[in-house]
Amino acid sequence: MAGLKNPAPPPASVSALVRFQSFDLLATLVAVVRNDASVLFSNSALEDALGTSRRMIVGALLTDAFTEPFQLQNALEGASENEFAALRYDAWLKRTGYDPLPVHVIITRTEPADEIIVEMVPLEQQARQDREERLAEQAQTNKELIRNLAHEIKNPLGGIRGAAQLLEMEMESPELTEYTQVIIHEADRLQSLVDRLLAPHRRPHMVGDVNIHEVCERVRSLILAEFPKGLRVMRDYDISIPEFRGDREQLIQTVLNIAHNACQALVDRIAAGDAQLTFRSRVTRQITFGKQRYRLALELHVIDNGPGVPDSIKDRIFYPLVSGREGGSGLGLTLAQTFVQQHHGLIEVDSVPGRTDFKILIPLP
The missing domain is CATH 3.30.565.10 (Histidine kinase-like ATPase, C-terminal domain)
Structure with a gap:
């Protein structure tokens, strides 16, 4: 396994697996370590990222999995001495057979004090979450804008079409009706566009x-x-x-x-x-x-x-x-x-x- 040095790693204790098993549900990479950086628990996402099994990770030094291990070591020392409750920084995680993975590291001190949670969020995942959040906000903004704009267009559009029809009825020259027909045709086209804009908000969700x-x-x-x-x-x-x-x-x-x-x-x-x-x-x-x-x-x-x-x-x-x-x-x-x-x-x-x-x-x- 890339970086981690543990020729005979001890298996994770049953108690640690039970206590921390909920971390397996997370998409972020999580390790629970002691003050000396030895791993007590690794979640499934971290196993996948490092390309090795939990059995090989537990007992090894997590610092060996980073391209610049001193950053994590300094952070763990600060956490063990109660200098902070949580610390964040960016780092690179070594991976077997792949380029290093950029991650955002979050160090959180827990009770008991000799157990520290190290959460590693891949920066590409963080960027994706930010992008999804922007898309969701933009979609909501678009929805309100479209709905309001469509309603504002509908009323004058109906008036324009009706006026063109009345004008056509008063005209004696067939040549001039071509112009009113253009107005009516374009009004109908815009009405169709407005209806399409409003379609998702009008139709009930049929489940x-x-x-x-x-x-x-x-x-x-x-x-x-x-x-x-x-x-x-x-x-x-x-x-x-x-x-x-x-x-x-x-x-x-x-x-x-x-x-x-x-x-x-x-x-x-x-x-x-x-x-x-x-x-x-x-x-x-x-x-x-x-x-x-x-x-x-x-x-x-x-x-x-x-x-x-x-x-x-x-x-x-x-x-x-x-x-x-x-x-x-x-x-x-x-x-x-x-x-x-x-x-x-x-x-x-x-x-x-x-x-x-x-x-x-x-x-x-």
């Missing part, structure tokens, strides 16, 4: 048993009907995924919006005959998102081999009216994120030229 693969198959049939040539739709399903409670129609619309956006980005590859869209379902365990820890979650990927999301909109792709396509409304992904958030989940995107992966995460029972 029932959902099989995610039935959702994917429905979307697959719709996509192939629209793009019958030049597109391969691949399926990579984990059929063990259980049904869960949710709104089937909302989830169909969510996956359809993402898949349809992907196909529009694949237009050149479809013309060339080598476009590919993949639906992949998996179960992920002990995952934290939306500031909450879940034992199980659905992980549904919609992957395409298109040009990727433009850099100019990557950070704003779920914002309303933001589109990377000429003539796009910029509402599809906003509605998809709203629908998934109503299922206590979220959508993430990872995109590079040649591969774009939209990942839908939804808690499972």
Whole structure:
């Protein structure tokens, strides 16, 4: 094991395993150590990060697992001498076969005084949590903005359309009615846009048993009907995924919006005959998102081999009216994120030229 030196580590005592077993439920890396940095307990997340078993970690010196061990040693000495109740700093954790992992270390003194909790939060995880928090706040702000804006637009829009109709009835020249028809047509188009903006807030949440693969198959049939040539739709399903409670129609619309956006980005590859869209379902365990820890979650990927999301909109792709396509409304992904958030989940995107992966995460029972 990288860094830790313990040729004959003693196994963790039963009492320590029982006392600290709740730490196994955490996504962060946790070790309970003595004042001399020897490990009393290591949780499962730390085992995974270090690439070794709890039996090898317990009894070893945790300081040996860091690229700069003196930082942890100084912190433990300060904690043992009651200089502080908690201390935070950034460090690098050694890993077998991998580059060092940047972590935010939190040292907490406990009772009895010779036991100290060392929590290590991977900085990439911290960045993800911060990003999720910003997305959730932005989604709520967008929701209120859209609802208020849509209501403000509806009233004058109806007046404009009605006035154009009355004006058309008074006109004697057929040529002039072309102008009123333009006004009526554009008013109807804006009304349709407003209705789409308000759709998630109007329709009640219809909860029932959902099989995610039935959702994917429905979307697959719709996509192939629209793009019958030049597109391969691949399926990579984990059929063990259980049904869960949710709104089937909302989830169909969510996956359809993402898949349809992907196909529009694949237009050149479809013309060339080598476009590919993949639906992949998996179960992920002990995952934290939306500031909450879940034992199980659905992980549904919609992957395409298109040009990727433009850099100019990557950070704003779920914002309303933001589109990377000429003539796009910029509402599809906003509605998809709203629908998934109503299922206590979220959508993430990872995109590079040649591969774009939209990942839908939804808690499972």
